[in-house]
Amino acid sequence: MKSNLAIELKGADDNDSAALVTKALGDFQQAFDDRLKAIETKAASNDNAKLIERLDKLEAKAGRPNLTGDNDNDPKIETKALNNFLRGGVTSLDDIEKKTLNAGTPASGGYVVAPEYSSTIIEKLTQFSPxxxxxxxxxxxxxxxxxxxxxxxIEGGWVTETGARGTTEPxxxxxxxxxxxxxxxxxxxxxxxxxxxxxxxxxxxxxxxxxxxxxxxxxxxxxxxxxxxxxxxxxxxxxxxxxxxxxxxxxxxxxxxxxxxxxxxxxxxxxxxxxxxxxxxxxxxxxxxxxxxxxxxxxxxxxxxxxxxxxxxxxxxxxxxxxxxxxxxxxxxxxxxxxxxxxxxxxxxxxxxxxxxxxxxxxxxxxxxxxxxxxxxxxxxxxxxxxxx
Missing domain, CATH: 3.30.2400.10 (Major capsid protein gp5)
Structure with a gap:
């Protein structure tokens, strides 16, 4: 398909350079305007009713105030739930937040969390006399x-020089x-x-x-x-x-x-x-x-x-x-x-x-x-x- 934006530089006034450039720019502007008008005409002829309707619904839902307590679309719910969980554990979460953190529910992801066991047995103190x-x-x-x-x-006794010595036995x-x-x-x-x-x-x-x-x-x-x-x-x-x-x-x-x-x-x-x-x-x-x-x-x-x-x-x-x-x-x-x-x-x-x-x-x-x-x-x-x- 030949483009309508092609510029023709030949004409009656080929010897006049300024006139030639002016004519080329005019032809380019006319071709661009014609092409843009054709695109708008084609878009207007298509049926965009469904797309417009869907965009309108999304816009209305995003701007609607949360009066029902449904926090499923609240972008801050995950942050709030994680903060409460780290501070107080599972018992500190409300029902909505528990839907967000499911580590405590086996079927909702708890099975992938494995407990860790120590190989050291704690013994009570054993005291004994030394x-x-x-x-x-x-x-x-x-x-x-x-x-x-x-x-x-053995017990001895004091004796004189020539005195008798007694016997002693253990x-x-x-x-x-x-x-x-x-x-x-x-x-x-x-x-x-x-x-x-x-x-x-x-x-x-x-x-x-x-x-x-x-x-x-x-x-x-x-x-x-x-x-x-x-x-x-x-x-x-x-x-x-x-x-x-x-x-x-x-x-x-x-x-x-x-x-x-x-x-x-x-x-x-x-x-x-x-x-x-x-x-x-x-x-x-x-x-x-x-x-x-x-x-x-x-x-x-x-x-x-x-x-x-x-x-x-x-x-x-x-x-x-x-x-x-x-x-x-x-x-x-x-x-x-x-x-x-x-x-x-x-x-x-x-x-x-x-x-x-x-x-x-x-x-x-x-x-x-x-x-x-x-x-x-x-x-x-x-x-x-x-x-x-």
Missing amino acids: LRALASHMTIGGSEVYIPVLDTG TFDQLNLKVYEYAGYVPVSRQLLEDSFVNLQAFIAGHVQKQFGKAEATSFMVGDGNGKPTGLLNTPADYEFVSANADGSDILAKVIEAFYKLPGAYAANGSWLMRRETMGVIRAAADNATKGTLWSDSLANGTPATLLGRPVYESVDMSLLPTVAGTAYPVVFGDMASAYQIVDRVGVGIMRDDYTGAGNGIVKFHARRRVGGAPVLAEAAVLVKSVKA
């Missing part, structure tokens, strides 16, 4: 051990320490062991170590010797003691008395054992005292505080102070290596049993320990005694 670290201990190869004890020592006794077994087993389904994202076998092993340690520590302090070790405080009447008020009002004076009641050779290696609550009572009393620095807190992590220059250890198996009722022994001071003997036969061992429970799909973890202990020298410790009617 007597094993302070007492003497030995490993034996049988079920019991006999320890000789010097009952009466007398001996012996202590018998037996070992006892502490045992139990944990049944776990085989499928749980296979599918768990937590290393259950390692967790059970570590947990058994803690709980067995706690059980033996309690026996070392207060065990009655019946199928278990005999505790340091099982027979408190065997020890020297000082009496204190049950409310703890004179505890500072009494721990000083106990310190000097113990022979110096034992006191030089002595340790204090008491509950943490009793530590607080003594610490507060020491702060209010004018007798110098009796209590000294440690500046190094893991190093115990000292009372009268000797270390203080927390023992959860001791009695409380102030005393609640009856007779209590809230504080003990002594050379624990001389006062108590521990004998080890078999350490904590864990055996995995895949067979006896296989018929029911069960794996058993058997744990056991053989250990014994008993007080051996009562003169090496002193107790603080309190009585509340």
Whole structure:
């Protein structure tokens, strides 16, 4: 198709350049006007009623005020919903906003949000008395051990140059320490062991170590010797003691008395054992005292505080102070290596049993320990005694 906008530069006045340019521009303007008029005529002849009607509806809807509460077309609803969700969670959203955030609705998108699980199991604190670290201990190869004890020592006498010398002989006794077994087993389904994202076998092993340690520590302090070790405080009447008020009002004076009641050779290696609550009572009393620095807190992590220059250890198996009722022994001071003997036969061992429970799909973890202990020298410790009617 030949364009109507073509410019013809030839004419009668070819020799007149100005007239030629003027004529060309006039022809171009006339052709442009004709073409524009033709386009307008063609557009006017088309049926645009539907397009005009649709544009009118969109314009009316955009300008209409929101009187029905329908916020589906509110461009700010997503921003508002996200802000409320981040500030207060799902409970802070209204019904309209919940339609916008659908992570809590499985069918509306919640299935694509995967939870995360930790492989670390939170355990409650396991506390036990520190007597094993302070007492003497030995490993034996049988079920019991006999320890000789010097009952009466050798005694000489003053004599003259040629006087008769008397004879003297020591007398001996012996202590018998037996070992006892502490045992139990944990049944776990085989499928749980296979599918768990937590290393259950390692967790059970570590947990058994803690709980067995706690059980033996309690026996070392207060065990009655019946199928278990005999505790340091099982027979408190065997020890020297000082009496204190049950409310703890004179505890500072009494721990000083106990310190000097113990022979110096034992006191030089002595340790204090008491509950943490009793530590607080003594610490507060020491702060209010004018007798110098009796209590000294440690500046190094893991190093115990000292009372009268000797270390203080927390023992959860001791009695409380102030005393609640009856007779209590809230504080003990002594050379624990001389006062108590521990004998080890078999350490904590864990055996995995895949067979006896296989018929029911069960794996058993058997744990056991053989250990014994008993007080051996009562003169090496002193107790603080309190009585509340």
